Amino acid sequence: MAGQVDTRPLVQVVAAILVQPDGQYLMTSRPKGKVYAGYWEFPGGKVEAGETARMALDREMQEELGITPTRAEPWLVRTFSYPHARVQIRFFRVLRWDGRPQPREGQHLSWQAAGPSPLTPMLPANAPILRAMALPGRYGITAGGLVGEAQALQGVVHALRAGVRLIQVREKDFSPARLRQFAVQVCALAHAAGARVLVNSDAETALACGADGVHLESRRLREAHVRPPLPLVAASCHDAAELDHAELLGLDFAVWGPVAATPSHPGLPGRGWSAFAAAVAERVLPVYAIGGLGSDDLQTAREHGAQGIAAIRGLMVA
Secondary structure (H helix, E strand, O other): OOOOOOOOOEEEEEEEEEEOOOOOEEEEEOOOOOOOOOOEEOOEEEOOOOOOHHHHHHHHHHHHHOOEEEEEEEEEEEEEEOOOOEEEEEEEEEEEEEOOOOOOOOOOEEEEOOOOOOOOOEOHHHHHHHHHHOOOOEEEEOOHHHHOHHHHHHHHHHHHHOOOOEEEEOOOOOOHHHHHHHHHHHHHHHHHOOOEEEEEOOHHHHHHHOOOEEEEOHHHHHHOOOOOOOOEEEEEEOOHHHHHHHHHHOOOEEEEOOOOOOOOOOOOOOOHHHHHHHHHOOOOOOEEEEOOOOHHHHHHHHHOOOOEEEEOHHHHOO
């Protein structure tokens, strides 16, 4: 189907990402007699007539693994064209379940450590999902312009000790030289703790600071025609058109908000969780919720389809 628009009817499919408390997730092999037999995938299957996606998830988990999901969060949605079918896969993060997964269809099971899986061959539709799984639930944003550089660096240390593993250096009032000096210090602290850093600027500045990637403000996103050449690229989005463009460029994730009112944008009301859920529905792009949030909001965010939460005061002010 390369170079052609696939107009075949969509086959609706659900897939479960079973995640243990230590971050390990379950992969299963496709059993003999099925298309792509022996390939690794997330367990799941077709949505039958009259079923909701959640009903299909519960049925498939019972049939394939003998378990009943008790906490399943809707997450990413991906449309993919295989030679045999065009499928739309709704991925759920399953964090709790009753029973112990068993190979009820003769398939192989493999628990994988957090991060990309070394299992091969892998169904190609899973590649962006595995990349998204490597992103943490909390995305901290520096507060140098709010509390001063020294205190902001203490905030970075505080966040790293609390387990934050993704940080954005966002200091729009700093001069280029001051921004680079500050970002270099943040990178040194973060990299020593195994965390990654993005700089809210352009790719050249991010590279000069030794950052892992760049975070594009919405204006830069709209002006971009290709993905910046960095391992990790994100963007701030405020509407469907910006999220569409971020997906078209192949960015790694986005932030969307404000979900709640925040002192950094006085007079701008929060748009609420329902609006957030509607904005991120049907997307393969992981999206963090932002605006007046903190770690206590993480579960609520994920229940509404978020990758997690992004915050300044809620995560980065010691």
